[in-house]
Amino acid sequence: xxxxxxDASIPKINLSRVxxxxxxxxxxxxxxxxxxxxxxxxxIACAIAAACILTTGGAAYAMKTDGxxxxxxxxxxxxxxxxxxxxxxxxxxxxxxxxxxxVTDSHVGYVVLSIEALREASKEHFDSYRFxxxxxxxxxxxxxxxxxxxxxxxxxxxxxxxxxxxxxxxxGKLRFSTDGMKTPIEVPLSPTVSCIDxxxxxxxxxxxxxxxxxxxLSEIGLSLEGVDTRNAxxxxxxxxxxxxxxxxxxxxxxxxxxxxxxxxxxSGASEYHSGDDGEYVNIxxxxxxxxxxxxxxxxxxxxxALDIE
Numbered sequence: 001x002x003x004x005x006x007d008a009s010i011p012k013i014n015l016s017r018v019x020x021x022x023x024x025x026x027x028x029x030x031x032x033x034x035x036x037x038x039x040x041x042x043x044i045a046c047a048i049a050a051a052c053i054l055t056t057g058g059a060a061y062a063m064k065t066d067g068x069x070x071x072x073x074x075x076x077x078x079x080x081x082x083x084x085x086x087x088x089x090x091x092x093x094x095x096x097x098x099x100x101x102x103v104t105d106s107h108v109g110y111v112v113l114s115i116e117a118l119r120e121a122s123k124e125h126f127d128s129y130r131f132x133x134x135x136x137x138x139x140x141x142x143x144x145x146x147x148x149x150x151x152x153x154x155x156x157x158x159x160x161x162x163x164x165x166x167x168x169x170x171x172g173k174l175r176f177s178t179d180g181m182k183t184p185i186e187v188p189l190s191p192t193v194s195c196i197d198x199x200x201x202x203x204x205x206x207x208x209x210x211x212x213x214x215x216x217l218s219e220i221g222l223s224l225e226g227v228d229t230r231n232a233x234x235x236x237x238x239x240x241x242x243x244x245x246x247x248x249x250x251x252x253x254x255x256x257x258x259x260x261x262x263x264x265x266x267s268g269a270s271e272y273h274s275g276d277d278g279e280y281v282n283i284x285x286x287x288x289x290x291x292x293x294x295x296x297x298x299x300x301x302x303x304x305a306l307d308i309e
Contacts, residue, residue: 092180094122105195108221139270161284209234
């Protein structure tokens with residue numbers, strides 16, 4: 001499913017295989033990750049209380065379309081043909097949870113879901129209702145889509161990054177349920193957009209603390225894998241820039257003296273460390289808007305320019 005030769009064509013998704021994926025026990029994560037978000041959806045991430053959780057078991061989702069909102073394409077500019085319609089709902093006596101849409105390159109992505117109050121008692125307290133997520137990948141932010149709010153239904157967009165690093169606990173799937181719902185909705189992380197994978201040559205003369213060896217790039221974000229040299233002499237941990245075909249260059253993000261600076265094209269980022277000797281590090285960034293691959297000439301990582309063909 002992953003493009004390794006730079007061809008930015010859209011992969012064909014086998015929906016029959018996707019909907020019949022079986023579940024395996026979630027792998028234990030070696031170390032909890034840290035994450036940072038600078039977009040508008042992060043404003044409520046710290047205020048989320050417990051009700052919507054990701055669980056370890058359940059059945060694969062079935063495709064449905066009735067009542068499903070088309071939202072991701074409108075918000076991000078991503079063509080609707082790249083968006084997977086999930087359309088699965090579960091409920092308890094108080095609330096109904098519906099997962100509407102997903103777009104992902106398997107590393108970063110967006111999910112749209114809604115919560116509907118069902119009983120009169122739950123409707124009365126709906127203004128104070130909040131939900132929380134356990135884990136998705138290395139980092140995530142949750143924000144309500146106010147423009148889609150209905151009297152007793154709220155829509156949320158979840159931005160996630162770092163979902164496919166080797167230490168993720170998601171087992172290649174996102175699982176959603178609300179309090180009191182034993183069978184979760186399961187959504188696979190199979191890519192819906194094309195992703196380019198590139199190896200990065202080692203640079204022993206680099207002045208950066210993080211040494212990356214692999215790039216994953218799509219029009220919705222990028223992920224980098226490498227090692228943390230833990231060289232205290234380096235003030236700069238990393239620097240990531242994008243050079244476009246029209247000659248413009250933009251800083252995506254950089255980290256110096258443990259302070260992260262985000263450019264306008266970064267909507268959120270996560271950083272994961274394994275904690276092992278020769279420490280594995282994963283940096284994932286979601287773009288603030290869709291960036292077609294054929295508009296990107298180079299990704300510049302720690303002053304090393306990688307051609308995007």
